[in-house]
Amino acid sequence: MISYSTVTSKAQSSRMLSAWLRCVVFALTVTIMFSVSVVNGDEDFCVMDTFRSNSTWLQFTKELSNQEYVVAQKFKSLHCCAKGYRSIEWYKDGRPYPWPGVVSGFILYPESANQTIYSNSVVQSDSGNYSCLVRNDTDELWHTINVTVMDSAGYSGTPLQMYEPHDLYVKIGDEARLFCEAFVGRIDLPDAYNEVHWKRMEHNGSVKPPERFQVTNKSREDNEILGSHLLIRGVRREDFGQYTCQISNTWFQSVDTSVWLREIVPYHDESQDKTAYKQILLVFAAVILSSLTLVALYLRFGLQVRVIWKDSFCRQETNDGKDYDALVCYDDRDSDFVLGMLVPKLETLYDYRCITHHLGSIHGNFGTEWSAVLKGPAQHSRRLLVVLSPSILHDSWTSAALYEALHALLTIHNKIICIALQPLPKCDPTKNAQGESLSTLLHAVHLVEWRSEGYCVGMGDRSREHKRFWASVRLHLPPHRYSRQAVSLKQELNQMSVATTGSRVNVCTAVGTSKRGTVLTNSHESLEVLV
Known part of the structure; x- marks a missing residue:
């Protein structure tokens, strides 16, 4: 005898099996409808009628439409047929895929390697510009298709x-x-x-x-x-x-x-080729000539132009609490050069305010002795100008002595101009424990070499080498705008020089002798000594 509960259980199982079968049938029906739709939409569109090409670079494989039309409620597919790509990205009106239903009902068809998107039933909101971005590791291609949805009544x-x-x-x-x-x-x-x-x-x-x-x-x-x-x-x-x-x-x-x-x-025209070659040669020659001209002009006038630019446009170092433009340090045996020519010309001709200090009485350690006597004046000067010669180094013109002197000067002032009266000794590339060498210190200062061959006041200073010397010194001094008083003073000095040219027989020796031992402190004293 079969119980009532057993019959009920079998009935429920039968109903569940029937429901499951209906779901399977529905899924198969949807799949078949999807397949039919895709077939109707030409799932092999990007495989058929492609260009005859064996190349592998990034390219479209067939003609792609610029405009697509579709009747509402019908199937529609869009294609971006390409090869040699790494990825394909789809956009609608600039918005990347995937899109919400209110933007577009198109979806990707993965079996076409993202070359196709489709919709089983388009609506008006599906209208718009659809773009595909096809790219590989180095290149990319864009193609845009405008989709217009027609009225469902047909066209x-x-x-x-x-x-x-x-x-x-x-x-x-x-x-x-x-x-x-x-x-x-x-x-x-x-x-x-x-x-x-x-x-x-x-x-x-x-x-x-x-x-x-x-x-x-x-x-x-x-x-x-x-x-x-x-x-x-x-x-x-x-x-x-x-x-x-x-x-x-x-x-x-x-x-x-x-x-x-x-x-x-x-098309090959030999006459045009010859003309092209001539034009290329002319352009090449013009470029070389222009380059050589620019180099020659720079070598001849570049330093002077830099000085003029510095004095005209660079910010003036005024209202900085300093009284002098340069503190000039030298040895007693170099006073002819310093007091007879360097300082007078800087003060009278270029209108710089200088203070001088001779170091002839110092024969101890550079670091301690120079710092003691120069620290105070250096604080009131914008530049520290040092005349380097064997005499200021106690007749020890070696790389070791020069290193010790420069090291001491750099502890006193951070803007130093060194005028070398003799060629510098050969630099020792060996670095000390602090990683410094003579070459390192020479790069930290502004070095200007003086060449005294054939120099004579009023005559020799017109030579090219001495013009470069004065321009090099001025280039590293503070920017200076010439005042009317300085210009008038220079004109008077030039007139005085012309008037006394006949009586100055041995001016080179006379100027140097008259200036030995004199310490100049400002432009007025320098003018008196020069006159």
Whole structure:
């Protein structure tokens, strides 16, 4: 005897099995409908009718439409056929995929490697600009398709062009491929038909397909879109010209798409080549000549131009609490050069305010002795100008003595100008425990070399070398704007120099002797000594 509970359990199990079977049938039905939709949407679109190319670089593999039309509530697919790519990204009106339903109902078809997106039933919100970005590791390509959704009642107007062809250039003997495509709609009438054919404009007739010409008509989207390929193998000269693709519908409405097939002519003109070579040589010669001229001008006037620029445009070092432009330090045996020429010229001719200090009585350690006597005056001076010679180093003109002197000076002032009266000794590249060497210290100061050969006051200072010397010294001194008083003073000195030229027989020796032992402190004292 079977109990009531057992019968009830079997009935429930039967109902559950029936519900599960219904779910499976529904899923299969949806899958079949999806497959049919994709088939109707040309799932092999990017595989068929591709360009004949064995290349592997990034490129589109067939003609891609610029405009797409679709009737509302129908299936629609968009394609971005390419190869040699690493990724394909889709955008609608600049917004990246995926899109919410209110933006677009299109989704990716993964089996096409992201080359296709589709919608089983489009709506008005699906209209817009769809762009695909195709790229690999080095390059990228963009293509944009404008989608227009028609009214659900259908379309029976003039065919709408979808692909905009460009003039095609080929060589004789190569293969030419022309393409046209238009949206024609669909009318459910027994005698409804759409057609497409190619014409040669100058021949006033349709293209006859001989063995070299091949016309292939294509349709998609449930025959609402009609297109055609014209393939010409082994192009001859008589094949060049204008071709027109005409697509018409049942109501004898048509759209014409024209494209020119042109020849690529390898053009070689020897006369133009010779002219081009001459122009290249002239340009090359002009560049070399200009470069040499600029180098020569810089070597001749570059230093003076830098000084003029510094004095004219650089910020003046005024109102800094300092009284002097330069503290000039020297040894007693160099007083002829310092007091007889250097300081007077800086003060009278260039209007700098100088203070001098001789170091002849110091014979101890540079670091301690120089710091003790120069620390105070250096604080009131914008530059520390030191005349370097064997005498200031106790007749020890060596790299070790010079290193010790420069090291001591750098502890006193941070802006130092060194005038070397003799060529410097050979630098020792060996660095000390602090990682310093003589070369390092020489880069920290502004070094100017003095050349005394053939120099004479009023005469020798006109030579090029001495002009460069004074320009080098002034370049490292503070920027200075000349006052009217200084200009007037220089004019008076020039007049005095011209008036006394005849009586100055041995001016070089006289000026040096009269200045020995004199310490100049300002421009007025320097002027008195010079006069």
